[in-house]
Each structure stands twice: as structure tokens, then as C-alpha cells.
Amino acid sequence: MGHRHSKNTKKKKDIKEKKEVKSKSVAPSISYFTLYRFSTKLDKFLISISILASLVAGVTLPYAITLVANVFQNMITYDKAVQAGTQDDELFLSQMHEFGVTYSCVGVLLFICVYLGSALMNVTAINQVFKIREEYLTAALNQDFAYFDKNQTGDFASKMADDVIKLEEGIGDKIADRLYKKEAAETGRASSIAQEVLSSIRTVYSFNGQKKELERYKKPLAAAKKVYIQKEFFTGLSMAFLFFCIFCSYALSFYFGIYLVINDPENYNADVMFSVLKGVSLTVKRGQSVALVGHSGSGKSTIIQLISRYYDVVSGSVCVDNIDVRELSVRWLRSQIGLVRQEPVLFNNTVRENIRYGREDATDAEIQAAAEQANAHFFIIKLPKGYDTLVGERGASLSGGQKQRIAIARALVRKPRLLLLDEATSALDTASEAKVQLALDKAAEGRTTLVVAHRLSTIRHVGLIYVFQDGEVVESGTHEELMANKGHYYEMVSIQEPDNLAAREEQTVLREESGASEASKEEQMVEPLEEDDSDKVPHISFWRVLAMKSQEWKWLLAGTLCSIVIGFSMPLFILVFGDLFGSMSESDPNKLMDKVKKVSVICILIGILMGTSNLIEAISFGIAGAHLTERLRTQMFEHLLQQHIGFFDERRNSTGALCAKLSAEAAYVQGATGQRIGTCLQGIGSVGLALVLAMLFEYRLGLVALCFLPLIIFVVVQQIKATRRESYGNAKALESSTKIAIEAVSNVRTVVCLGRERMFVREYVKQLAPALADAKRAAHCRGLVNGLSRSIFNFINAASLTYGGHLIVSEGVAYKNILITTQSLQMASGQAQNAFTFTPEFEKGVSAATRITVLLESKPEISDPATPLVSPFIKRGKTIALVGRSGCGKSTVIQLLQRYYDPDSGAVCLDGIPLSGLTMSEARACFGLVSQEPVLFDYSIEENIAYGDYMRSPTHQEVIDAAKQANIHNFIVSLPQVVQEALDAATAGRTCITIAHRLSTIRDADLICVVNKGRVAEAGTHQQLLDLKGLYYDLHVNAK
Structure with missing residues (x-):
């Protein structure tokens, strides 16, 4: 029975997960132009110039085709004149020279336009993505708390890393991929799981849950892999259909064209999930101290949340000075409140800055005074660097009591008019509690104070006590009045003081040091490591990245062969096309029609071959890339789960930074593999066969093309270097900024209560700023390379055809050979241009693979020192x-x-x-x-x-x-x-x-x-x- 129930439970859970994923992945679609709403006036001006330049660049292509067509017409006319003995050599050469100059000018114009179109569009994309990241974090920190009750903060890491990368491509010089949506939803689920596990790593370790969490992490990755493969299949299918149609149109055009020649020379809304308070009416006078007591879940903390406007009431109102808090500015209201929560939240910064979060303009003297008032100064000065000691993520390097006292100091330094204490002393020992309680009593003087307490001894001297039960106020009065009534309050005090009511010894829920504070070491605290130059890692080759795909060698082999076939297809088509064009001077129309019929059939066969190869290539590289990405993320997550606790105490290894690595690094590697490898292999195959044909049909023209090769290599090397610098800078900036964003979103209640949303956004932007300048420089470099890669073959074609004209006149070389040689190089240039376009993605992928390799090759060791302790012998069962x-x-x-x-x-x-x-x-x-x-x-x-x-x-x-x-x-x-x-x-x-x-x-x-x-x-x-x-x-x- 138990086993069957377990299966049914698992089945129901899987169905529930699928429904949740479906509901979460459904989002309203927006138009493509809406993506540009974050552009400034300058961005829009640059986009306009970029679009105009791109249009001019697009116009140059048909104009260049017209020029080449005129050249070929001149060659055919000259060949017929040679056969008739009426050729004019000087006229023909002047026409070829004129073509060379004009075609070179078109190349210069194309270079300028492509540079402007690419560089300016990428610069505006960088500006907009920078703004989008800032706005996204701002919007997240301004959401109501019902949003965070329903959404996981782990999705945030994926959206800030992986999704924004895709968005940048979509608004830059690439088109957004709509099929990416489902894949992103599954990747977001995996990121949520990673964030949840890494932020609770001590609990996972304590219960040996590494294997269980790894399996949970694998599920959404497997779903994402399936969606990615489906996406690649549809991409390959569309490309297959496209190429088949293109070559069928070639066949039809050739047949019909020759026929004409022969016959006629021309908000989400939050759901109200449950009701907590029922008809509660409280009045707190200015300067009065009021306590709220009751059993767990009775609604005490809900009052704190309503006053702080974490939530708004469904009915009734919460008023301050007889003004409904919903009519007040949320930021101003929270600036008047000092809140100390039951679970203290510290940020990954120094002790001084953590206290200063209470008030940005607080002086060092005010910070120290607040620490002294909270009984924290004594232990702070004993830390390795005193007030400048880093406390680690969520204060991991401090004990629970130490974190609580710093949180109290943070509340006191802002000198609030309204003090809210939500079990503020619950984590302190009795000696420290007595001192802090005196400090809080002193701090409460002249302030309106609301205290939520389980330990009733701490609120005996409060002026008014409200007793809650099941969301209702059942009693109110002073301690003495409530004790005399012998009602609910009296029973609670009796339970907490069972032996002797007069002894006032408190008994309450057992409190232990938290998992987040288990690194407590007051005088021998291990301070998290600072980031240094050791972060810089050696660069690995692209072959090392390909070696990561060794397990998918069968799919790689199939994709490689298909890519080479696709690359060979274009030069082979030119070979057939040249043969047909060489027959244009044929005087017998029947022979010409026989030739065109054969060429048309060959074109259809090439179309079928190209279509099939494109489909198989897309599927093969898609499967290989999907498997690689899944395996890398799994291996990285598994390796993180094997690290020692000291690894997570280091500042650079915060939950946000590690989640950003899991999302972004694998995304970059995925971008450098898959279909883009196929595109590059197509370019290599096409250029290689084109050069072979050039050497076979007219080697001298092939040598002319080879003269440009050093320039091409130089440009590619420069782009690789620039992209490498950009990739490293972007990775560091993304890691550090995402770390700040995740920390802010994970602790959003504390951030909002302190009114420090803008400060975290400023710090986030500050971490991104250095990468902004590097990215813009790289964008200009990329624009230059794109411009040169698109135009250099114009120069090659101009030189080759001009020189070919001289060879026709001086040495009688057949114009068919000139046409096959030059046009095979021209067609190969298109494939090479695509390969040039993906150079940045390859370099980013290599850089990401380098960082992944360093992480996977690191060996976890337990080396952090712990506090020395002499422990007695503990007997079994005691x-x-x-x-x-x-x-x-x-x-x-x-x-x-x-x-x-x-x-x-x-x-x-x-x-x-x-x-x-x-x-x-x-x-x-x-x-x-x-x-x-x-x-x-x-x-x-x-x-x-x-x-x-x-x-x-x-x-x-x-x-x-x-x-x-x-x-x-x-x-x-x-x-x-x-x-x-x-x-x-x-x-x-x-x-x-x-x-x-x-x-x-x-x-x-x-x-x-x-x-x-x-x-x-x-x-x-x-x-x-x-x-x-x-x-x-x-x-x-x-x-x-």
C-alpha cells in the first residue's frame, strides 16, 4: 500500500509540476518594437541611422548583382565578337576597368554602411540592456509582497543572466527567437531550484540531500533540452524548405530565362489566499509602547506587515495620525519606521555598511553609538577588521545573537519615530538579552513602539498588551490587569513559568543557532576571502570546447558531414551555373535547351540535397548542443554540491554569483556550439572548394583571392581579442552585479523596510558600469569586422574580374572559367560572412568554457579553521x-x-x-x-x-x-x-x-x-x- 501510494503521489506531483510550469510560462506577448521602449532619444537617433545604413547596405547587393550581370553580358558579347572576328579589345578592357572601380566603390560604401548598421545597433542594444537590467531590478524591488509569495527568487537569476543575453541579441543586430520562450521557462525553473538549494546549502548537507537535489535540478534541464531540440528541428525544417524553394526557383528561372532568350532576345495581480485578522481594532497613542502576544499564527506579525505596508488590508484601514497608510507615500512611511525582525537579515558587506543601511548619511560616530546602544560594539571591535569586517552572505560569519544585535543597531541608527520589534531579542542569550532589552527600552522612550513577543517576561513593563487568538483580540490591558483576570494571558504566563510564577523564569520554544549562522566564531571568525587576481584563469582553445562534446561524437559527425555538404553545394551550383552561362554564346537553340533542362534538374537535386542536409545538420547539432548544455549545468551544480562550507562563505561565491554562473556560462557555451558550428563549417567547406575550383579553372585568379587572406586573418584575430576582453569583463560584471541583485531580491522585505531599494539599484548599476564601456568598444570593433567581412569580397571580385578581363584579351582564357572562378569565390563569401558574424559568440563560449573548466577541475577541501573546543565524552543515548x-x-x-x-x-x-x-x-x-x-x-x-x-x-x-x-x-x-x-x-x-x-x-x-x-x-x-x-x-x- 505504501509503495503504491508513493507512486500515486509522485504521479500527482509530476502532473502538478507540469500544470505549474504551463501556468508560469504563459505570458502576454508584446510586439517586437515594444522591446525598444527603453531607448533614449539618442538611442532612437542612432537606431534611425543604423536602419538607414542597413537599408543602403541592402540596396548595394542588387546593384552589385546588376554590375556583375553587365560584366558577364560584356564577356558574352566579346566572345561572340571574337568568333565573328569583330572584337574591340580596348572597349572591352575599358568596360572591365570601369566595373572594377565602380565595384570597389560599392565595396567601400558597403563597408561604411555595415559598420554603422552593426556598431550603432549594438551600441544602442547595450545601452538599452543596461537600462533594462536597472529597470528590472527596480521593478522587482517595487513589487508588492504577494508577488514574492507566489514567485521564486531563483527565476530572477535566470532572467537577469540568460534571458537578458537573448534580449540583447534580439534588439541588437540579430532577430529575437520566439521559440526560445518555452526553453527559458524550464531554464528558469532550474535556476530557481539552484538558488533555493545553494542558499540553504547547510540544510542540504545536513540531510545528505545532494543527490536528491541534483535529481530535482536535472528534471527542468531535461525538459529544456527537449524544447531546445524541438526548436532546432523546426529551424532546420524551415531552412530545408527555404533552400529547396530557392533552388527550384533557380531551375524555373534558368529554364524560363533561356526560353525567353531563344524566343525573344529581353501585473499581475496578487490573489487573496486567506484571511488572517478578523475584526481587529487597535489604538496606539503617540509615544506609547504596546505589546502584541499570542500563540504562533494568531496574527501578531500580520499587524507589523500591515503597518509597514507589506500588504494592504482587504477591508478596514490602518491609520497613522488618522491618515490611512494607503494615502501616504510608501517610501516616506517606511523611512519613519525602525523594524527589527525575528530572523535578522544582513547583507554581504561590512559591519559598518550593514548598520549604515539604516540611514545612508549616518556618520561613523552615529554608527558606533547605535552599536553600543544595541550591545554590539564590544564584539564588533574584536572582529578581524572591526567595523570593516565582511559578514558574508546573510551574515554567515556571525552567530545568530551577533547578527541580531547588528540588526538592532541598524534600526536604531535611523532614529525612527515608530519602532517595530518582531521578537527582536529571541536569538540572544539571557545576559545579552537583558542588556539589549534595557537599550531597547531606552530607545523606545519618546517613540511609538510596537512589540511582538513570545517571551512574556520582556513585555511586563509595557504600557498596553493586546492578546491575540485566531486573528482576534481576546484581551487587552497592562501585565498586572491581565494577570488578575486569569484569562488567556495568565495561562500563557503559567505555561512559560511552570515551577514558580514569581520566579519569572521564561520557558519558550527552543531556539538554536541558525543554519545561516553556524559559522559563529567571535574572536577567531573566518573572514570571507576578497576577490583578487586569482580570479583570472588561463584561456583554453576552442578544440577543448569541442572535446566537451566527445560523448555526442555521432551527432557531431553527422552534423559536420552535412555542414560540409551544404558548404560544397554553393560552389558546385556555380560550377553548373557557369557551364550553362558558358553555353550562352551557343548558336544552336536546341543544344541550349537541352543544356538548360539538365541544369534545371541538377538545381532541383541540389535543392533536395541542401534541404535534407540543413534538416539533419540542425537536428544533429541541436541534440549535441542540448546534451552539452544540460551536462555542463548538471556537472557544475553537482560540483557545487560537493564543495565545503567555507567555499560558500567566500564573498565571490554568494548564491547570486553562483546562480549567474549556472545560467550565463552554460548559455554562452550553448551559443558557441550547436547550429553556429555548422554555419562555420559551411563557410570553411564553401571557401575551401571555391579556392580549389579557382585553382583548377584559373589558378591566377585564385592567387589574387589569396592575397587578401592575411587581411582577413588579421581582422578575425583582432575581433577575437576584443571579444575576449569583452567576455571577461562582462562575465565579471554580470557575476558581481547579479550577486547584488539576488541578495536584494532574496531579502526584499528588509530592503524595502529600510527604504534602500534605490541604493541597491545604484550599487547594481555601479558594478555593471565598467563592462558598459568595454562592450561599446567591442561593438565598434565588431562593426568594423562585419563591415570588412561583407565588403572584402567585393574588392576580391572587383580585382578578379578586372584581371580576368585582361586574361580573356591577352591569353584567350575562356570567359566560362573566369565566371566559375569568380562566382564560386563570391558565393563562398556569403558563407564566410556568416562565419565572421558568429566570431564573438565563439569567443564568448570559449571564455565561458574556460571558467566552467576551472570550476570543474577545482578540488573541494575542508581547510577552514574552526574554534578550538575541548569536548567531554558523550555516552550513547544521553x-x-x-x-x-x-x-x-x-x-x-x-x-x-x-x-x-x-x-x-x-x-x-x-x-x-x-x-x-x-x-x-x-x-x-x-x-x-x-x-x-x-x-x-x-x-x-x-x-x-x-x-x-x-x-x-x-x-x-x-x-x-x-x-x-x-x-x-x-x-x-x-x-x-x-x-x-x-x-x-x-x-x-x-x-x-x-x-x-x-x-x-x-x-x-x-x-x-x-x-x-x-x-x-x-x-x-x-x-x-x-x-x-x-x-x-x-x-x-x-x-x-
């Missing part, structure tokens, strides 16, 4: 408690047991076996970790519970049993005591290590270890430690 002040090293014990870090000296042993002798998965499989800040993944509730066993898939009944054991089977978690009972049930019969600030939760522990400065100062039972009257006794007294 409960051990670690207590002490914030930052003393309690959480370091958990880190060492989980092998997040290894000790510099000594050993951590399990059953006498050093953990360093076990694999990561073996060591972590022995433990079950519950952190202060619970991390749930984008799974169902059942799957989140089953996540705890990575070795197998627990049955449905086992999940239910676990839920019952944790007291959440009916999803009723109303009392703190319920959570404590759940923990007691979970620890029964197991060896348990508990980190606690609330001493009342660990009184029954078999052994209590008091940690001080990274060492065990005292150890014993609760009563034994009280009798010692040492550190534990002091903590116990402070808890009362």
Missing part, C-alpha cells in the same frame, strides 16, 4: 546541552559534527572513529539537525518530512508517524509547550546534542556543558552546576 553567551562557540560543535569544517588540531570522534575518516555522507547520516531558522524546500509537506532520510524513500505511513511524533499531524502548533513536547518525543532513545539559550528547556539533560571562549568551562547536571555557583549559576540567575 542528552547533552551546550549553553553559553552568543559567539562563545556552541554552534561550532555542530559545525564540527556535521563536518562543515574540520579542526586545526585534535579530532572529533564518533564511536571512537574520527569523523575525518568517514565520508561526508556517512558522517552526516548519523545526525538529525534542527536549526533555529527552519528551512523548507519547494516540495510538498510530505516530501519535506521525507527529506530527512536520503538513503531511501520513506513510505506514506512512516511520514505520518513522524508527523505525529513531532506533533504536527493535524498542523496545530499553538503553544510553545507543544513544540517542546515534540522535541522531547523526538529525542527519546537517541543521543542528542542541544544548543540552548533558554535554560528551562534543558534542565532534564543528562549532561550540560557550559561553553566559554571556545572551551568547556563547566559540565554536569542542572543541579550539580547550580551547586557550583559558577557560570551556569550566573546564566540561571540572569534568566529569572
